[in-house]
Amino acid sequence: MPAPERTSLEAVVTAGRAVLEADGVAGLTMQAVAARVGVRAPSLYKRVADRDHLVRLVAAATVEALGERLAAVPDSGDAVRDLAALAGALRAFARSAPAGYGLIFVPGPAAARPDREALARASAPVLRVAAALAGPADALPAARTVTAWAHGFITMELAGAFALGGDVDEAFAFGVRRLAAALAGPDAGAGAGGVSRPR
Structure with missing residues (x-):
């Protein structure tokens, strides 16, 4: 036996x-x-199979956990509010698992990267909100813009790089509001796809 x-x-x-x-x-x-x-x-x-496989499995599980965190953000019907909630969820995830967060956002060997399907599932909530703000045709570049801004802010925060004082939480909220307004453009209003102007 x-x-x-x-x-x-x-x-x-x-x-x-x-x-x-x-x-x-x-x-x-x-x-x-x-x-x-x-x-x-x-x-x-x-x-x-080997260490690369181990890293890939850990990265995939981390992407899955992040995707679950983002998917748990409810769709309020207000894209600006939802963008703020998703950005906040991403920031909270990075704070709770900084090394895992870094692993999925830092380039590594191809054998150690999570597959595209896992990344697509995790990205779906951001793509949904990006489409509501910028329109379906611009959903992917809008989502990439959101992710790049949030990642830059979060990476600096985790590194302790905000050394000039002030309220970092308010700075994060300010960035989200301005980014949402920029993505929505001058024609967005309360009746345009549920998008309302940030106040």
Whole structure:
């Protein structure tokens, strides 16, 4: 009778995410994850092909968790309010899992990147709001603009780069309002696809 499996792929990925947050990408090794799940490193190869595969699984799980966080933001019918809520959810996720957040936004080897379908699922709420603000034809560039701005702000915040004082939360809210107004353009109003002007 074969010996029972001592760990599951889910446990390996969960351990990998914990190791990533504790020790960063450099510390995300087969040995570190094996130690956390209580097996020897060679046992992990029953579940994971190599370190690149491990990083990809952890990145994919992180993208999935981010997607769940964004999908939980309700559609209020007000695209400006929804943009603020989504940006806030992204910021909260980055604060709760900064190493994981960094992993999914930093280029890495192709073998370690999450697949496009996972990224598309996670991006769907942002694309929806971007389409409501800028129109369906401009949804993708609008969503990329939102993501690039939010990522830049969040990355600076996590790095402690806002050294001039002032209220960083208010600065984030200000940026979201201005970005929403810019994406909606001069013709947007309360009757245009549910978009209302930020106040």
